[in-house]
Amino acid sequence: MYGIVNKAIQVLLTENYGLESWEEIKKRSGVSVDAILSNEPYPDRTTFDLAIATSEYLKIDLKDVLISFGEYWVIKTGQESYRSLMKAGGDNLKEFLINLPNFHSRLMLIYPNLTPPEFKISNIENAALYVHYFSIRNGLHYFMFGLLQGLGKLYKKPTEISIIESKSDGADHDVFCVKW
Amino acid sequence: MNTNDNISFDHDKIEIIFPFYFVFDKSLKIISSGKSLNKIFPNIINSNFEDSFFFKRPFSISYTIPSISEYTNQIIILASKNNPEIILRGQLLNLENEKMIFIGSPWLTSPEDLSKLNLNIPDFAIHDVTTDMLQLVKNKEIMSKDILSLVESLKEQKTELKISEDELKFSNNRFSVLIQNMQSGILLESAERKVILTNKIFCEFFLIPALPEQLIGYDCMKAARDSKTLFTNSDDFINRIDEILTEKKLVLNEELKMMDGSFLERDFVPIFSENQYHGHLWIYRNITDRKKNELELINATEQAILAKKIKEKFLANMSHELRNPINIITGVTGLIFDTDLSEKQNEYLGIIKTASENLLALVNDILDFEKIQAKKIKFHNVPFDLRKCINEVYLSMKFIAANKNISLTVAIDDFLPTHYVSGDSLRLKQILFNLINNAIKFTERGTVKLSVSLVETSGKQKRIKFDVQDTGIGISKEDLKTIFDRYIQIINPLHNLPKGSGLGLTIVKNLVELQNGAIEVKSIINEGSTFSVTIPYQIIEHSNTKQTEIKIESFDLSGKNILIVEDDKINQMIITKILEKYGATSETADNGKIALEKLNSKRFHIILLDIQMPIMDGYTTAEQIRKSKKENHSTIPIIAITANILSGEKEKCMEAGMNDYLSKPFIELDLIKKVNELSNRSTYEETNLVDLTYLNSITAGDGNFQKKLIEEFLFQTPLIIEEIKYQLKAEDWNQLGKAAHKLKGSISFIGTPLFIKTASEIEIFCQKRLNLNLIPDMLKNLDINCQRVYKELERELKKIEL
Numbered sequence: 001m002y003g004i005v006n007k008a009i010q011v012l013l014t015e016n017y018g019l020e021s022w023e024e025i026k027k028r029s030g031v032s033v034d035a036i037l038s039n040e041p042y043p044d045r046t047t048f049d050l051a052i053a054t055s056e057y058l059k060i061d062l063k064d065v066l067i068s069f070g071e072y073w074v075i076k077t078g079q080e081s082y083r084s085l086m087k088a089g090g091d092n093l094k095e096f097l098i099n100l101p102n103f104h105s106r107l108m109l110i111y112p113n114l115t116p117p118e119f120k121i122s123n124i125e126n127a128a129l130y131v132h133y134f135s136i137r138n139g140l141h142y143f144m145f146g147l148l149q150g151l152g153k154l155y156k157k158p159t160e161i162s163i164i165e166s167k168s169d170g171a172d173h174d175v176f177c178v179k180w
Numbered sequence: 181m182n183t184n185d186n187i188s189f190d191h192d193k194i195e196i197i198f199p200f201y202f203v204f205d206k207s208l209k210i211i212s213s214g215k216s217l218n219k220i221f222p223n224i225i226n227s228n229f230e231d232s233f234f235f236k237r238p239f240s241i242s243y244t245i246p247s248i249s250e251y252t253n254q255i256i257i258l259a260s261k262n263n264p265e266i267i268l269r270g271q272l273l274n275l276e277n278e279k280m281i282f283i284g285s286p287w288l289t290s291p292e293d294l295s296k297l298n299l300n301i302p303d304f305a306i307h308d309v310t311t312d313m314l315q316l317v318k319n320k321e322i323m324s325k326d327i328l329s330l331v332e333s334l335k336e337q338k339t340e341l342k343i344s345e346d347e348l349k350f351s352n353n354r355f356s357v358l359i360q361n362m363q364s365g366i367l368l369e370s371a372e373r374k375v376i377l378t379n380k381i382f383c384e385f386f387l388i389p390a391l392p393e394q395l396i397g398y399d400c401m402k403a404a405r406d407s408k409t410l411f412t413n414s415d416d417f418i419n420r421i422d423e424i425l426t427e428k429k430l431v432l433n434e435e436l437k438m439m440d441g442s443f444l445e446r447d448f449v450p451i452f453s454e455n456q457y458h459g460h461l462w463i464y465r466n467i468t469d470r471k472k473n474e475l476e477l478i479n480a481t482e483q484a485i486l487a488k489k490i491k492e493k494f495l496a497n498m499s500h501e502l503r504n505p506i507n508i509i510t511g512v513t514g515l516i517f518d519t520d521l522s523e524k525q526n527e528y529l530g531i532i533k534t535a536s537e538n539l540l541a542l543v544n545d546i547l548d549f550e551k552i553q554a555k556k557i558k559f560h561n562v563p564f565d566l567r568k569c570i571n572e573v574y575l576s577m578k579f580i581a582a583n584k585n586i587s588l589t590v591a592i593d594d595f596l597p598t599h600y601v602s603g604d605s606l607r608l609k610q611i612l613f614n615l616i617n618n619a620i621k622f623t624e625r626g627t628v629k630l631s632v633s634l635v636e637t638s639g640k641q642k643r644i645k646f647d648v649q650d651t652g653i654g655i656s657k658e659d660l661k662t663i664f665d666r667y668i669q670i671i672n673p674l675h676n677l678p679k680g681s682g683l684g685l686t687i688v689k690n691l692v693e694l695q696n697g698a699i700e701v702k703s704i705i706n707e708g709s710t711f712s713v714t715i716p717y718q719i720i721e722h723s724n725t726k727q728t729e730i731k732i733e734s735f736d737l738s739g740k741n742i743l744i745v746e747d748d749k750i751n752q753m754i755i756t757k758i759l760e761k762y763g764a765t766s767e768t769a770d771n772g773k774i775a776l777e778k779l780n781s782k783r784f785h786i787i788l789l790d791i792q793m794p795i796m797d798g799y800t801t802a803e804q805i806r807k808s809k810k811e812n813h814s815t816i817p818i819i820a821i822t823a824n825i826l827s828g829e830k831e832k833c834m835e836a837g838m839n840d841y842l843s844k845p846f847i848e849l850d851l852i853k854k855v856n857e858l859s860n861r862s863t864y865e866e867t868n869l870v871d872l873t874y875l876n877s878i879t880a881g882d883g884n885f886q887k888k889l890i891e892e893f894l895f896q897t898p899l900i901i902e903e904i905k906y907q908l909k910a911e912d913w914n915q916l917g918k919a920a921h922k923l924k925g926s927i928s929f930i931g932t933p934l935f936i937k938t939a940s941e942i943e944i945f946c947q948k949r950l951n952l953n954l955i956p957d958m959l960k961n962l963d964i965n966c967q968r969v970y971k972e973l974e975r976e977l978k979k980i981e982l
Contacts, residue, residue, distance in 0.1 A: 037323075039323050085311075089300070
């Protein structure tokens, strides 16, 4: 995971719970870096450890923590840092989601050390589609859930997301159904 | 595609891979375009190339197909004629029929350009890296933001550091200013003895020709060695520094003498923090002026003490010189009175007697006054019979009153204690003599009355009031104000001339007040005066003092051989005659040396010893006698007869080994009493060394308690003496000192000041390791005297048991 995601977590926690909470969560997570650099690759474990430490410290379910992280990333950090690019991702949610596979493939070219998840869009309808989420890492599908939820909010479309298939249930990838 | 120069054209396919393409014909009319280009240029179809675009590069190109065709192998940069900011980057290819195609995409420099052109990422061909480039640009921006954020953070930290640094600098500066302005020489050294900070005054003290800041980091060990010659004892200066630095303890006010005669005072402050030694601070002050003042003060004090000593010595000498002739006058007068005299001779002799007595009173007044002034006067606290004392005063004064035809009466209150009281009877007599004498002096007719009454009782203490009332001339209100002032004499109109020293009432007042008493006077002119004295006395319920009462009639010194050691021939004669009157035989020695010789060849019952004598004085003589191993020499009674009656004289005599003391001029009766008392004892041991007054007071006369204390003393003291002997042999001075201290405590209650003094001296000598060679002799004397004390106490025990 590139630093920008971890940085988003840092900003989220600092803005909402204060610097001391962030320092305490960072300490609990065992993450020893002083400053997170956006374009540096960090082990995926770092993001996950931060989520676990946040869950323990703030006594919030890990699932909710990950969803919050994903949503925040899209709405706040993604918007602040990639507003124009994200906007250029499509004129509407459907377009953006359809373009999502290319978007992530391009990311791999730009971030040579990153292995971004792979997406496939299927079952495209007027107001719904399936997002297939292929990730070599486990446990971050709720982060993906949060991202999708965030995109709905970004495009001001009341969105209903459901997990059709899940790796945790034995499927080879996660499938989200996004309806708007 | 048939040739290398001409490419076959399929709009749909071309549009997928080049969505920003456009085709123009030989008239430069744009005849076809891609969907994404149409988003930017909606009216481009059928427009003229030259109307829509211009070649930004190559700008030298001509707007004709043949010319443009030459640039198919170059990058073509086109700008919109309507909006030159819209730039297309790509290349040109020749198509069939002199048509040309532009393939490329918009040149974007930031992701924001996308929205400006109303483009989305899907508007670009999948193979097009333009959007990837935009992503990279974005990343670069983010990275820059990160860097800026880190730089800001570093700036903040730097500002904080700067603030801390400034604060530190300010604090250091204040400290430095403080040090520089201090009036003491300051040297702050590190633990490694390098200069951290110093000031100008320090440099001045140590004659260092440098600025304080130039010394920072300098080796102090070397500096100290360089400076040592400034001090009178240079080696001590260095050694002491080493010692202080080894101990690392606070040192204050250490004085250093400089070669130039000035003095420095030094403090050493070790600096510890969290048990870590960080260095130390030296503070030097110039105390030359203070030292000079101190020395002047010491000199002045020494001068004053010396002057006082000279004065005392002078008084002692004068006392001796005055008293000796008076003694001779009164003695010889007494002897002449015993011969057959005519009436006239008797009368003249009486005048001589009175005059000599007056002269003696004057000398006594002056000496008493001096003693009071020097606060050297001491009061005895011994039991005496108050009624008897008053009677003696009456008997002495009644003849003087009778001579003036004045009646002297005594009225004693019935409530007055019939028992003994404890106090100083001689001083009481002196007070009463003085007041009655004054009353007689200023009364021409009538009576002088002494009234004695009890005014207050508090436990065993009673305040007794003595009123001396006369019917004399009285004292004016003015005179009453100054009556007790020194040298003030009230003119006696009866005689018109003042008599006496003018010190009498001052002495009386002092004597009364020093005994916690009070004196007041009431007077009415031509009616008389009343002097009232109140003195507290302790009541003694059971006293054995009566046992020492001796009737004058019983004096019989026949069979006693007495050695008179006296350099004055007349005094020798007087004493010899007096002793003869009571049946004693005597021999004379002109000085101590002759006395010692006589003692070696003859046996005497008692020695009367003058103090001031040529060749060997009385003190040395007594010491020699006591040291002598001759039989009875350590025990023969010695009575000091001295004209020196200054305070401490008696103690000095007792210390030298004498048993009693008589001041010149003495009353015949006093001499005989003392001689009788001491010579009647078979040995010297019978002389009382023990004074049980203190024991009486602390036991409140409880015989059983006294017995217990004495028994305890008799048990403990020999053990302590043995311990002292043992420690002396072992030369363990610490333990010996402690044992002497114990002995001092033990003997304090039996009232033997000489022994207490000796024990104290042994203790001090041991503590200070002084005069250790004297201790064996001191111990020997102490041991001998203790043996005597034991015997006396055993006798006392028997008396208590009876």
